[in-house]
Amino acid sequence: MGPKTGKNLQPDMIQAKGLTHYYGPYPAIQDVSFGVRKGEILGFLGPNGAGKTTTMRIITGFVPPTHGSVTLDGYDVVEQSLEARRRVGYLPETVPLYTDMSVTNYLKYMGTLRGMSPKAIKTRIGDVVDVCRLGDYSKTQIGKLSKGFRQRVGIAQAIIHEPQVLVLDEPTIGIDPIQVVETRRLIQELGRDQTVVLSSHILPEVSMICDRVLIINEGRIVAEDTPKNLAEGLQGVDRLEVEVGGPVAQVLPILKGIAGVNDVAHVNNNGRHTYTIQAEAGKDLRNEISRAVISNGWSLQGLQLVGMSLEEIFLRLTTHEEL
C-alpha cells in the first residue's frame, strides 16, 4: 500500500501559520506552519514530546497558540472558534469517554453537542456503528469495553457529524495489532472524503496511511514531504555503494565523471575499496557505473543502491545527525 496519488486535491482546508505555543517558559512548538488540502491525509511524525499533541490541540481550538494562527475552511480557530469547531471531529490521544454511558447514548450526546438534529442522529448512528464495527456493543456501557473498542467509540464520536476535518491524535496507540490494521484501513476510507490530520510515532504507519508527512522534533518541523520522497532521500539524493578492484587515484575521477553523479566518497576497508556515490534524485546509475568500471579493466566486486528508509531519516532527523 503506497501513498495515494491521483487524488483530486483542492485548495487548503487547514492553513497554519507560524504556530508557537509556550507552556510557561518552555516552548512546546515553535514557528510551525503547514497547509492541508481538502481530501488529504497528513501525518505528523515525531517522538513523544515533539509537540504533536500541542499542534493538534491548537488546530481543534482546545488551546490557543501563543503566536500564529490556524484557519479551518477559512475560519480562524480563535476568532471564529464556533464556526471552525463545527467543522472538526477530534480524537484526543487519551480517548476521553464518559464511562457511565452506553455507546449509543454517548454518540447521541456527542451528536447533539455538534448541533445535529435528533432525526439526523438517529439515521447516522447506524452508519457510524457499522463503519466502526461496534454493532454488537452499541448498548454496552463504555466503561466495560476493551481499549480497542473504546478507540472505535472514540473514532465514532469524531465522525458522527461528518466533519470536514478529522484530527486524530495517535489513533492506533495501545490497541492490539489486528485492531491497528482495521483502524488504519478505516482512516484511509475516511480520508477519501475528508481532510485528515493524524499523529504517530510509528513510521510504517504514517508511510502507509498518509499522503504527506510532517516530521516534527523538539517543537519544530524538520522535514515535509510525501512518504515516497522522504524514502528516496531527504535532500533528493540517491546513494549507491560500489566496490571496485582498481587503483583509487584512477577510479575516483572516472566515477566522478559519470553524468548524474554529484559526489563520491572513498573508504579503504583493509584493501577493499568502497565508493559511496551520491546520485541525483531518482536516477538509477547502476548501468553507467558498472560499464565504466568494466571498460577500464577493473573488477566490479559489489554494487548496490542504498535507499534510505524513512526510519533512517527519522532517526537521523531526531538525533541531530547530518547526512
Place this chain on the structure above:
Amino acid sequence: MRTAQAVAWKEIQIYFSSPTAYIVGLIFLALTGFFFTQDLGDPFPEATLAPFFYGATIVFILLAPALTMRLLAEESKLGTIELLLTSPVRDWEVIVGKYVASLVFFLVLVALSFFYAILLFVYASPDPGPIFAGYLGLVLYGSAALAVGLLTSTMTNNQIVSAVVAMGILLALFFADRAFGSIGGLAGEIIGEMGLRGHFDDFERGVIDTKNIVYFVSVVAFFLFLSIRTLESRRWR
C-alpha cells in the same frame, strides 16, 4: 440552546443514577428531619417550619458543594472536557446546562421536604405565609449555593478541592452578617450586606422583600458569570 439542554439532560441522568446524589438526598432529609422534629417535643409546640429552614440552610452549605463538585472537575480529570470544548458549544451553554441539572436535583430534594409541611397542615393549623415565603427563600438560597459550588468545580480538576473551597466560601458568606458588629463602620456594613443568612431571615419570618430576591439572584448571576469566564480562560492559557 439545544446543546445546553443536552448537557443538562445528561447531568440529570447522572444525578439520578449515581449513589452520590442519593446519599446527599438521604443526609439532607435525615438532618432536616432532625431539625424539624426538634421543637415538636416542647410542651407547647409551635406549628412552624422555621427550625427546618434554619437546619436546611446549614445542611446545604455542606451538601451543595457535594452536588456540584463533580460537574466540571470530573470532565477536566477524565479529559472529556477536551471533547466538550472542541465541540461547537458555547461556554455559557456548558455552564448553564450543568447548573440547571444541579438545580433540578436540588428542587427534587426540596420537594421531598414538603412532607414536613403536609404533616403540619394535617395535624395543626400553621400560618401558610412563612411556609410559602420560607420555601421561596430556601430555593433562592440553594440556587446561590449551587452557583458557588459550580464555580469552584470549574476552577479545579480535583473534586475534593472544589467541595472544600465551595464550603469555605459558603461558610464565609453565611457568617458575613456578623461583620456588622465585629468590624463596624462602612466596611462592616458592606461585608455584612453580603451575608447569605441575613438575607434569608426575612423569608423565614414570612416577608418577601424584593431586596432579598435581588440579592440571591445577583449572587447566582455573579457566580455563573465567573464560572463562564473561568471556563473561557482555558482558551487563553
